[in-house]
Amino acid sequence: MxxxxxxxxxxxxxxxxxxxxxxxxxxxxxxxxxxxxxxxxxxxxxxxxxxxxxxxxxxxxxxxxxxxxxxxxxxxxxxxxxxxxxxxxxxxxxxxxxxxxxxxxxxxxxxxxxxxxxAGPFTPQPPPAAIRTDHVDGFDVAITGDLAVGTSRTLTISVSRDNEPVSALEPYLGAYGHLVALREGDLAYLHVHAEGEAPGPKSTTGPDISFAAQAPTDGRYLLYLDFQVDGRVHTAQFVLDVPSGNGGHVADAEDDGTHTDEAHGH
Ligand SMILES: [Cu+2]
Missing domain, CATH: 2.60.40.1930 (Macroglobulin (MG2) domain)
Structure with missing residues (x-):
C-alpha cells in the first residue's frame, strides 16, 4: 500500500x-x-x-x-x-x-x-490539541468534520462576524477559500480539494465552505484556511487529530467512492 x-x-x-x-x-x-x-x-x-x-x-x-x-x-x-x-x-x-x-x-x-x-532567539510552540475554532481579524471561523486515514472526508468551515453568518466570502485562487493541511511532525503536504462549483468572478458565498481531504496516517494535522472578504485575505488555523485504531490501513468500507488514487490498491 x-x-x-x-x-x-x-x-x-x-x-x-x-x-x-x-x-x-x-x-x-x-x-x-x-x-x-x-x-x-x-x-x-x-x-x-x-x-x-x-x-x-x-x-x-x-x-x-x-x-x-x-x-x-x-x-x-x-x-x-x-x-x-x-x-x-x-x-x-x-x-x-x-x-x-x-x-x-x-x-x-x-x-x-x-x-x-x-538566526535569532525563538521559543518553539508545539501545536496544541485539536482546535476547531479560530478568531482572526474580527472573524470567527469554525471547522466541522474529521480527517480519516486513506479515505476522503468532507470538512466544512463556517465563517461569522459579530455572531452573524458571513455570506460575502469571495473567490480566492479559483475557489471560495484555499485550505492547506500539513501533518504535524514532518509537515507532509496533503491534497485538499474545494467542493462545489467553481465560483464566477463576482459571486460570493457563505457562511459555509466545504473541502475534501484525506489523511495518509493517524496523527495530528495542521490546517490553514485562506479566505477573502472585501478584497482582503485572512488566514484561520485549526488542528485536527486523527485517532489511531485502524493501524493506518485504508478504511475501504467508509470510502465514498469519489477518489481513485493508489491508496485504495491492495
Ligand atoms: Cu497559492
Missing part, C-alpha cells in the same frame, strides 16, 4: 528546488528567491497555471506557526522566483513550492520543500 504524501523532498520527478536566498535573521528586510531546476538541471521557466497561479509558495516554521501562503513573481529570463520578504521570528522554516511544469509528460503536480534557518 502506498498512501501519497507530498512535499517531503527537495526533489520530485526530476524537478529540484534550488537554494533559497532570503534574509538570514528575523526583522531584516529583503527578498526571498529561488529557482526550480528542471529534469536537465536548467531553471524551469514554463509553468501551467493552477488555482490561478503558476506557483504557490507556502512558508511555515517547523513548529507549525508563522504560516504564509504567497505568490512570488517569476523572472522569465532567468527562471528566478522572488518576493519581498522579512521574517517576523527566528527559527527553522519549511519552504514549500507547489506547481505544475509545462512540459510534455510532466507530472500533474510537483511539491518540493527545503528548510531554511533564520
Amino acid at each position: 502506498s498512501t501519497a504524501v507530498a512535499g517531503l523532498s527537495l526533489s520530485q520527478d526530476g524537478y529540484t528546488l534550488g537554494t533559497i536566498s532570503a534574509p538570514d535573521r528575523a526583522g531584516q528586510a529583503g527578498s526571498l528567491s529561488f529557482t526550480i531546476l528542471d529534469t536537465e538541471g536548467s531553471p524551469l521557466t514554463a509553468y501551467e497555471t493552477s488555482h490561478e497561479k503558476d506557483l504557490h509558495l507556502i512558508v511555515v516554521r517547523n513548529d507549525g506557526t508563522q504560516f504564509r501562503h504567497v505568490h512570488p513573481a517569476l523572472d522569465p529570463a532567468t527562471g528566478t522566483w522572488s518576493i519581498p520578504w522579512q521574517w517576523a521570528q527566528a527559527g527553522t522554516y519549511s519552504v514549500l513550492t507547489d506547481f505544475v511544469p509545462a512540459a510534455q509528460g510532466a507530472p500533474s503536480k510537483v511539491t518540493l520543500r527545503r528548510t531554511f534557518d533564520v
Whole structure:
C-alpha cells in the first residue's frame, strides 16, 4: 500500500528546488528567491497555471506557526522566483513550492520543500490539541468534520462576524477559500480539494465552505484556511487529530467512492 504524501523532498520527478536566498535573521528586510531546476538541471521557466497561479509558495516554521501562503513573481529570463520578504521570528522554516511544469509528460503536480534557518532567539510552540475554532481579524471561523486515514472526508468551515453568518466570502485562487493541511511532525503536504462549483468572478458565498481531504496516517494535522472578504485575505488555523485504531490501513468500507488514487490498491 502506498498512501501519497507530498512535499517531503527537495526533489520530485526530476524537478529540484534550488537554494533559497532570503534574509538570514528575523526583522531584516529583503527578498526571498529561488529557482526550480528542471529534469536537465536548467531553471524551469514554463509553468501551467493552477488555482490561478503558476506557483504557490507556502512558508511555515517547523513548529507549525508563522504560516504564509504567497505568490512570488517569476523572472522569465532567468527562471528566478522572488518576493519581498522579512521574517517576523527566528527559527527553522519549511519552504514549500507547489506547481505544475509545462512540459510534455510532466507530472500533474510537483511539491518540493527545503528548510531554511533564520538566526535569532525563538521559543518553539508545539501545536496544541485539536482546535476547531479560530478568531482572526474580527472573524470567527469554525471547522466541522474529521480527517480519516486513506479515505476522503468532507470538512466544512463556517465563517461569522459579530455572531452573524458571513455570506460575502469571495473567490480566492479559483475557489471560495484555499485550505492547506500539513501533518504535524514532518509537515507532509496533503491534497485538499474545494467542493462545489467553481465560483464566477463576482459571486460570493457563505457562511459555509466545504473541502475534501484525506489523511495518509493517524496523527495530528495542521490546517490553514485562506479566505477573502472585501478584497482582503485572512488566514484561520485549526488542528485536527486523527485517532489511531485502524493501524493506518485504508478504511475501504467508509470510502465514498469519489477518489481513485493508489491508496485504495491492495
Ligand atoms: Cu497559492
